[in-house]
Amino acid sequence: MTTASKEICKKLADKLGVVLDFREEAGDPWALIPAERWKQACLTARDEPELSFNFLRSLCGVDRPDDGVIEVVAHLFSYQHRHALVIHTNTDRSASRLESVSSVWPAAIWHERETFDLFGVDFTGNPDLRRILLPEDWVGHPLLKDYEEPDSYRGIPTTRPGYEKKKFGPQLKKPAPKKPAPKVEKKPEGGEAPKGTAGSAEQK
Amino acid sequence: MTPTIERGPEGGFAVGPIDGLLNLARKHSLWYLLFGTACCAIELMQTGGPRTDTDRFGMVFRSTPRQADVLVLAGTISYKMASRIRLLYDQMAEPKYVIAMGSCANTGGLFQESYAVVKGGDLFLPVDVYIPGCPPRPESLCEGLMLIQQKIEREPWLKKAWGKYKSDKPDPMPTEGCEPLR
Numbered sequence: 508m509t510t511a512s513k514e515i516c517k518k519l520a521d522k523l524g525v526v527l528d529f530r531e532e533a534g535d536p537w538a539l540i541p542a543e544r545w546k547q548a549c550l551t552a553r554d555e556p557e558l559s560f561n562f563l564r565s566l567c568g569v570d571r572p573d574d575g576v577i578e579v580v581a582h583l584f585s586y587q588h589r590h591a592l593v594i595h596t597n598t599d600r601s602a603s604r605l606e607s608v609s610s611v612w613p614a615a616i617w618h619e620r621e622t623f624d625l626f627g628v629d630f631t632g633n634p635d636l637r638r639i640l641l642p643e644d645w646v647g648h649p650l651l652k653d654y655e656e657p658d659s660y661r662g663i664p665t666t667r668p669g670y671e672k673k674k675f676g677p678q679l680k681k682p683a684p685k686k687p688a689p690k691v692e693k694k695p696e697g698g699e700a701p702k703g704t705a706g707s708a709e710q711k
Numbered sequence: 712m713t714p715t716i717e718r719g720p721e722g723g724f725a726v727g728p729i730d731g732l733l734n735l736a737r738k739h740s741l742w743y744l745l746f747g748t749a750c751c752a753i754e755l756m757q758t759g760g761p762r763t764d765t766d767r768f769g770m771v772f773r774s775t776p777r778q779a780d781v782l783v784l785a786g787t788i789s790y791k792m793a794s795r796i797r798l799l800y801d802q803m804a805e806p807k808y809v810i811a812m813g814s815c816a817n818t819g820g821l822f823q824e825s826y827a828v829v830k831g832g833d834l835f836l837p838v839d840v841y842i843p844g845c846p847p848r849p850e851s852l853c854e855g856l857m858l859i860q861q862k863i864e865r866e867p868w869l870k871k872a873w874g875k876y877k878s879d880k881p882d883p884m885p886t887e888g889c890e891p892l893r
Contacts, residue, residue: 640827642791649826656826660790662884667818667830 515592518558522551535582535591542596545579546606552583552592553611560585560592566608566618568626570600572652577603577626581615598628607632625650713864730868737780737806738863739769741856744779746799749786751813751846758849758856770856776802781859782809783852784816784832793829797884800836806871808859811838812852814845821845837880 516529516538528539540548552560560583569578576597583592598605607630609616619630620639627648630636637643646657656665656672666672714727714735725732747755758765759772773779776799788796800807811832814820819830832838839862842855 640789640791642794645790654826661794663790663793663829663835665830667823667834670830 515558515590518555519548519551519592519594522555523548535593537593537595540594540596542598542605545596546608546611548594549581549608549611552594557588558585558592559587562586563608563612563614563618564591566615566622568622568628568650569595570626570650570652572600575600577628579605579622579628581608603628605630607636609633624648627651730866731864733868734864734866737868738860741768741770741781741808741859741863742773742779743770743781743783743856744776744799744803745772745774746776746782746796747785748788748792748796749815751785751816754846754849754852755783755785755812758852760849763849763853765853765856768856768860776800777804779803780807781856782807782836783812784809784836784838785812785846787815787820787822788829788832789827790829791827793835796832797835806863806866806868808839808862809836810840810842810852810855810859812842812855813847814843817841817843833883835884837882839880 513529513536516536519538520529523540523544525541525544530537552558562584564582564584566579566581569580571578574597577600578595578597580593580595583594585591596605603626605628607615607619609619609630609632616633616635617639619628619633620635620637622628623630623633623636624638624640625648638645641649642660645660647654649656658672659665714725714731716723716725725735745755746752757763759770765771770781776782780803782796782800782803784796800809809832811817815822815828816832819825819828822828823830829835833841840855840858842851844851847855
């Protein structure tokens with residue numbers, strides 16, 4: 508699988524004429540495509556006989572406010588060759604815009620609608636770019652890290668009376684206080700037990 | 712209020728206030744809307760099946776809100792669905808009752824951290840009976856329907872029909888004086 512995956516990306520890079528940032532340690536091969544070559548890369552991946560990625564498994568977004576980008580990730584699969592590829596691209600976070608690949612794989616229409624709904628990525632060329640999960644008059648894009656939920660939607664409160672308002676976005680970025688670290692030092696003789704507490708703290 | 716059945720040598724007859732007689736008829740023809748939004752709807756189907764058999768109480772499902780008396784909120788309600796459910800509720804004829812079935816319809820349940828899920832059906836519908844569970848078993852739903860029956864039994868139906876009865880469960884989004892949800 509690993510040798511094949513390297514060939515897949517090499518083939519794709521040769522056809523596009525660009526050097527792709529490529530990783531293969533994550534399982535499926537993973538390549539970063541420049542945003543302006545996005546549709547061309549998808550067309551190449553579908554039409555090149557040795558690649559022939561005829562199936563779009565999924566297309567989604569990732570918000571990375573620290574880098575100022577919204578990633579768009581597409582998982583591709585080829586039924587002929589039984590191989591997979593993950594391609595992704597970075598769009599500008601302040602005005603995220605990307606060419607639609609709905610003409611390459613029609614399944615992308617709904618995936619792009621979802622990405623538009625939750626991240627606000629504007630897919631130019633999508634024939635039906637509306638919200639898909641949320642109502643059409645919803646304000647905001649909920650999976651952005653700086654999303655603030657409105658207090659109500661058409662008279663329905665978004666928080667149950669008597670409950671605290673949910674905290675989205677910036678609050679999540681605060682690192683958790685590292686209290687368990689001194690505890691581990693205090694109990695060195697405990698054998699495996701301190702390791703267990705330290706491990707659970709790291710997981711949190 | 713409950714009518715008593717008198718039995719004579721040549722048959723029986725019921726004696727009671729007209730309200731009680733009407734209620735007796737109403738509570739034994741409680742038709743629920745065949746409508747579900749998530750996995751609770753599977754249990755709703757089971758409740759109509761032969762094991763729980765709500766037919767024996769006169770409860771049958773109707774596929775149109777125009778003929779239904781009870782709206783069972785079976786499942787997670789998203790904001791997009793809430794306006795549709797409100798539309799269904801507004802289409803039902805009075806008297807109408809609402810059952811919030813399962814955790815999601817009660818409070819949002821498992822999904823109350825979500826951006827897309829309504830935090831309880833009672834935020835946009837007047838709910839009569841809340842059934843806990845995830846999902847509730849058919850027995851629970853059957854008990855909920857029987858609680859509606861008990862509620863009907865106590866209701867001053869004639870006063871209600873002529874608008875002199877104030878309900879104890881105000882509609883959170885009344886049709887008049889409020890922007891319609893849809």
